[in-house]
Amino acid sequence: MKKIKVAILGAYGYTGLELIRILINHQFVEIVELVANSNAGQKISQIFPHLNHFNLPVLKKIEDIDFSKIDAVFGCLPHTASQATFLDLLTKENGKYSHLKIIDLSADFRLENPDDYKHWYEHDHLAISLQKTAVYGLPEINRNLIKKSSLVANPGCYPTSVLLPLIPLLRNQLITVDSIIIDSKSGTSGAGRSLKTNNLFCEVNESVKAYSVGKHRHIGEIEQELSKANGSKVLIEFTPHLLPINRGIISTIYVNFAKNYQIDDLQNCLNTFYDDEFFVTLTDSEPNIKNVASTNLCEISVKRGRKNNQAIIVSVIDNLCKGASGQAVQNFNIMFGFDENTALKFAPTFP
Amino acid sequence: MKKIKVAILGAYGYTGLELIRILINHQFVEIVELVANSNAGQKISQIFPHLNHFNLPVLKKIEDIDFSKIDAVFGCLPHTASQATFLDLLTKENGKYSHLKIIDLSADFRLENPDDYKHWYEHDHLAISLQKTAVYGLPEINRNLIKKSSLVANPGCYPTSVLLPLIPLLRNQLITVDSIIIDSKSGTSGAGRSLKTNNLFCEVNESVKAYSVGKHRHIGEIEQELSKANGSKVLIEFTPHLLPINRGIISTIYVNFAKNYQIDDLQNCLNTFYDDEFFVTLTDSEPNIKNVASTNLCEISVKRGRKNNQAIIVSVIDNLCKGASGQAVQNFNIMFGFDENTALKFAPTFP
Amino acid sequence: MKKIKVAILGAYGYTGLELIRILINHQFVEIVELVANSNAGQKISQIFPHLNHFNLPVLKKIEDIDFSKIDAVFGCLPHTASQATFLDLLTKENGKYSHLKIIDLSADFRLENPDDYKHWYEHDHLAISLQKTAVYGLPEINRNLIKKSSLVANPGCYPTSVLLPLIPLLRNQLITVDSIIIDSKSGTSGAGRSLKTNNLFCEVNESVKAYSVGKHRHIGEIEQELSKANGSKVLIEFTPHLLPINRGIISTIYVNFAKNYQIDDLQNCLNTFYDDEFFVTLTDSEPNIKNVASTNLCEISVKRGRKNNQAIIVSVIDNLCKGASGQAVQNFNIMFGFDENTALKFAPTFP
Amino acid sequence: MKKIKVAILGAYGYTGLELIRILINHQFVEIVELVANSNAGQKISQIFPHLNHFNLPVLKKIEDIDFSKIDAVFGCLPHTASQATFLDLLTKENGKYSHLKIIDLSADFRLENPDDYKHWYEHDHLAISLQKTAVYGLPEINRNLIKKSSLVANPGCYPTSVLLPLIPLLRNQLITVDSIIIDSKSGTSGAGRSLKTNNLFCEVNESVKAYSVGKHRHIGEIEQELSKANGSKVLIEFTPHLLPINRGIISTIYVNFAKNYQIDDLQNCLNTFYDDEFFVTLTDSEPNIKNVASTNLCEISVKRGRKNNQAIIVSVIDNLCKGASGQAVQNFNIMFGFDENTALKFAPTFP
Secondary structure (H helix, E strand, O other): OOOEEEEEEOOOOHHHHHHHHHHOOOOOEEEEEEEOHHHOOOOHHHHOHHHOOOOOOOEEOHHHOOHHHOOEEEEOOOOOHHHHHHHHHHHHHHHOOOOOEEEEOOOOOOOOOHHHHHHHHOOOOOOHHHHHHOEEOOHHHHHHHHHHOOEEEOOOHHHHHHHHHHHHHHHOOOEOHHHOEEEEEEEHHHHOOOOOHHHEHHHHOOOOEEOOOOOOOHHHHHHHHHHHHHOOOOOOEEEEEEEOOOOOEEEEEEEEEOOOOOHHHHHHHHHHHHOOOOOEEEOOOOOEHHHHOOOOOEEEEEEEOOOOOEEEEEEEEOOOHHHHHHHHHHHHHHHHOOOOOOOOOOOOOOO | OOOEEEEEEOOOOHHHHHHHHHHOOOOOEEEEEEEOHHHOOOOHHHHOHHHOOOOOOOEEOHHHOOHHHOOEEEEOOOOOHHHHHHHHHHHHHHHOOOOOEEEEOOOOOOOOOHHHHHHHHOOOOOOHHHHHHOEEOOHHHHHHHHHHOOEEEOOOHHHHHHHHHHHHHHHOOOEOHHHOEEEEEEEHHHHOOOOOHHHEHHHHOOOOEEOOOOOOOHHHHHHHHHHHHHOOOOOOEEEEEEEOOOOOEEEEEEEEEOOOOOHHHHHHHHHHHHOOOOOEEEOOOOOEHHHHOOOOOEEEEEEEOOOOOEEEEEEEEOOOHHHHHHHHHHHHHHHHOOOOOOOOOOOOOOO | OOOEEEEEEOOOOHHHHHHHHHHOOOOOEEEEEEEOHHHOOOOHHHHOHHHOOOOOOOEEOHHHOOHHHOOEEEEOOOOOHHHHHHHHHHHHHHHOOOOOEEEEOOOOOOOOOHHHHHHHHOOOOOOHHHHHHOEEOOHHHHHHHHHHOOEEEOOOHHHHHHHHHHHHHHHOOOEOHHHOEEEEEEEHHHHOOOOOHHHEHHHHOOOOEEOOOOOOOHHHHHHHHHHHHHOOOOOOEEEEEEEOOOOOEEEEEEEEEOOOOOHHHHHHHHHHHHOOOOOEEEOOOOOEHHHHOOOOOEEEEEEEOOOOOEEEEEEEEOOOHHHHHHHHHHHHHHHHOOOOOOOOOOOOOOO | OOOEEEEEEOOOOHHHHHHHHHHOOOOOEEEEEEEOHHHOOOOHHHHOHHHOOOOOOOEEOHHHOOHHHOOEEEEOOOOOHHHHHHHHHHHHHHHOOOOOEEEEOOOOOOOOOHHHHHHHHOOOOOOHHHHHHOEEOOHHHHHHHHHHOOEEEOOOHHHHHHHHHHHHHHHOOOEOHHHOEEEEEEEHHHHOOOOOHHHEHHHHOOOOEEOOOOOOOHHHHHHHHHHHHHOOOOOOEEEEEEEOOOOOEEEEEEEEEOOOOOHHHHHHHHHHHHOOOOOEEEOOOOOEHHHHOOOOOEEEEEEEOOOOOEEEEEEEEOOOHHHHHHHHHHHHHHHHOOOOOOOOOOOOOOO
16 A cells, blocks of 8 residues: 655654654654754754654755655644645645645644634734635544545644533533533643743642633633534633643533533433544543553543532543644544554553 | 640651651750651651651650640541540540640541531541530631630641632622632642552652542531631532642632622732731732742632633642641641741742 | 464553553454453453553453463563462473463563572572573573573563673673673662552652662672673672652663773674664663653663773663563564564654 | 841852742841842742742842942852852952852862863863862861851762762772762752753653763862872762752762771761761661752761672762752851851751
8 A cells, every 4th residue: 555655844843753653653654754944954863862763754944845745744833833834835836735635733723713813822814715724623523524624723732631521512512501610731741842941840840830821722722612512602711730740631621510411411421422432431430641641542531529510520631642643643544544543552651 | 935845646647747847946846755656666767767867756656655744736647546536635534634735637626517527537526525626727717716725626738728718708708609619739748658559659650630529528628617708508619639749739719709899809808818927928920839839838829710700719838738737837836826937937949 | 364362461560561552552462361360350441441442351360261272471470479370381281381482571580590599589499490491581682592482581671771781792802890880770660569658659759769789689680691691700780779750771881891992892892783673772862761761672872981991881771661561572573473573663752 | 146148149040049948047147139130120039939928139230239248148150150250259359348258159169270170161260369269168078177268169969979978988098099980860950940951841751861971070079079088189980860850869889998898897987977967877778869858968878789899878968958058058157157057957848
């Protein structure tokens, strides 16, 4: 079988590295280009010696890539850079590279409404025409759209952990729309490799803090998808926290049952919805980041709260894998017709 | 000045060790007895070599202590054991040792209503008469009662982090009673030194989980004190999480404003309430466990949520210090008329 | 192609779990039996919910296994138990199960000389006849012997990190025999899942200590293999340390050059020796546990010391993978004629 | 009693913060100036909110300080900057500020020989005249010199952990001079707060690496002091490692006994030497970073190695406290005639 020729833009960051980790073992993929403008000319193993042992292409500038020889592109560029780059690639020169299938891991194509984009990212979107063609790449929810799409907006890490449990519940009107409170905690790799004092080992280690209280950008994305599931506008409360671990997100979600429903109804709904899914599981025990770290899995529990009408939903994922690069490969598999879990069937490293 | 002669019961555990750390530098205290039945006869530095450098009494069995020579007792026994022990000490033999001032760090004397105790701890209370005389030892709230008390029930760690911000708000009716959702995260020392697979390094490290969802025992204690502040029964939602750090609690609390109030009203209320307090501070920045680790401090922020009527309160303490032994010494200082921050004025070790 | 039917004895511990993680993706393996006497009857996912997502056999007692239907056995039993078990399996009932190929991860078959075994493990070996047939399973050194063996003694974790760099140097007489000093540091998973206060999160976290100074059992194994490489008895100095990380070993080794040799000679020797090896690499940069964590890789650097005739060798592996279960699968692959890196070609999870 | 007026230059870094933590509780000290050029005008609690609770002077530029009102200066400036600054202060304007007592925590005044300085720091020393007057501030070794000094060069962190055990042994000729191999491991706070990718949480966490193999700058300092103790030039082997913990150094030191000596002789030598010292203790158990973290203590063990004539010495300190700011306060106490452990009698926070 002919392998799909893949380019990774922004191979330098944690999501790029996670893509490389996964795709190295994808039997139908050949990584033919790695783009990292600031380190062009270097071998990636000069920067990341742990890749010594694998044959990988030399890092290049984007202008030195011949995209006519590429089948699929994973975008790991910062937001804004991503929309400019793909606009160029797909629409300039009479759509010269319109054959490309793109999975974009940035936030650039996730928000359907340009006003929403402007509200959360504080500038005008540069590629509104493209944005219209993008599909929100949550495979368990949008599989059929993804299959036919050429531009998949890979969901954010927090949203993935929140939407997987909430969308089926809202679609089935099992919970009240105005009651949703989401308390999320993420490992530090979610902050990327950027040089900030806040991300230094000694500042993060042995500590936890809340940040962006009431105004984190992922709120826009979560509310958009929940509103679609609900059929009308949903507002949420969302607080992210920084954890002293490398990988993993745990989201604790408080919801009220809709009238006449019980905890069993919520559990049954999710059990049914995810029954055939490889990557999502309902559990009676306590979801634990360790259970999913370094995998594309999502574990969810639904328990009765202290109050009669309240449920507490806990969901765990690996922010770099199911929350980013693993889900991107899952989308890739769907787009190219491979088994959805190709190259993604790994068990967590435990401990 | 004559020093207060102090005994610590249960010197073996983390709260006992934290008491020793603090009291070693208390100018008005002499640690005269350390009780640890299972290691009686040993020097504590044989078990905890880090105490090599300090002169401390040999560990003894409780029956070998002459309590007539003791002024104050810190109880660090497991619950149930604590109520039995103090019943013996204070009421047997015609109240022979009724001169003792006791600060009990167990849960045994915190719940005023024996039915509540039975509900949460699943057996009858053995010392109901004593329990009636106990004062809930949250100094910023109950200072005057503590001053006159001989038996102080030192609050739990989670409750301390929750009650400090919520009691003033409820007393002033600034928040709605039925809206309180508390998402707490604690360092692993909160689980003590007991040998459980769940507490092994490799199981805790690089992971986070929720536990006792909807039914943690501290709910009883929190609801009791909030109900008193409110004047009628308060029900809460409370989810504790286990963090891969040694010390520290961060509680993220979601509340709705009562009608006609704004975020400023909540902030002003707490600012005013804690203006003269050494250990509690309102902050505009993000409370961070690192800011209070190894101290008796509590930092609180109050921020607007995403929704119009919602506030997100974040509070951080050190679970072993302000959440246990530091607060116990604060109570001791009040009971004996010392400056409340004697031996407690340390800045956090940063980083 | 017919799959090899595999049983894992002692599936309950960290090395058993790591075997499961690897073998799940081994295209030529079917895990047909998991043995864990104390949890027989349970599904392994009841104990390790992270294995929820994979189809695995129910845990059984060893007496309930029909070994005539098994091709290969991985032994993850404690030492002593291992020798008794395999003696039974292989020699009782007229060698009924002598068709089995065994990879034993315990220390039981590593020491060739029964006196050495008795010295380090403080009791007589129970299966001296078997021990004689065992091959020390360090694939890069003993590949040809392993190929023909039915009983492979999988090396210890510390020894693997030490022997890979030192054996080629000693064989080529590039270093002086009496100068070897080994300072090793290991992640806490090396201590297994046993319930000891020393292994509790709060005791290990934010600390490092040396242990078994001058007398760790792995000394016997290291000296045996170095002596064989050298042609005469080698004595070493070896100090293990406990690190607050889950996985990984870093060994820093101090050696003197033999006369007339330089640092380049040592580097060239190892470069040549490992040139064709997939799992072992010489590097000019600083070997870092992160570079090899969760993989079967070993990274080695050789640098000039401060003194003229001294080299400092640094070697890193993952103690559970190349130091245990990964190497066991590598041995399995050799024994059954598969590509040596089958199911072992994963890149490290970074970060 | 009149308090000593203290200025801290470079209050912004970890050693400056640790000085503040300690001096806040020094009954004979008033912190009157905090110098941090780049943040002049701010309150330090704006940068470090954990200092909210303490009254501290506003940050200033050094040119805005009136040093005539200062008694003692703690220098926490980077090397090179330190020598220039103190040259200015002490020698310009007819020695206007020659009344100052200075404890310099940089490396600038530690190396007595300007050639050594140039060799290790790769530029000419700018204040050779001052350097001649500096005393190497290891109190247990140089107490009498420190007492009379106005310029104390506070030792490096690694050197402190190494010199305390080795100087008495060398002075008494109990070990062979050419056998010393030092394998040290340090917490990440030793790298300071500088923004380097290598110091990011995700890069340090769950990893350990060796660095500056064979050429770390502290070699110069260690060899200088060991040579003085020995009476002739000592060369050492020294390898530092980076640990994923905030604080602490563990140095494992390999030495050969001099002829006719035994392990007991080494133990007795150190026991005698440190018998009256508050901060240094010999132990039979395993020194553990946790035993000394956040304190000014040093714990040392001396054990027999595997080889007949070899001893393995393990020493632990807190790199920021006994390895920097705690030792600086100890020096300050000596210089001003206070009890040496004033403000330094704290037990470690355990766990």
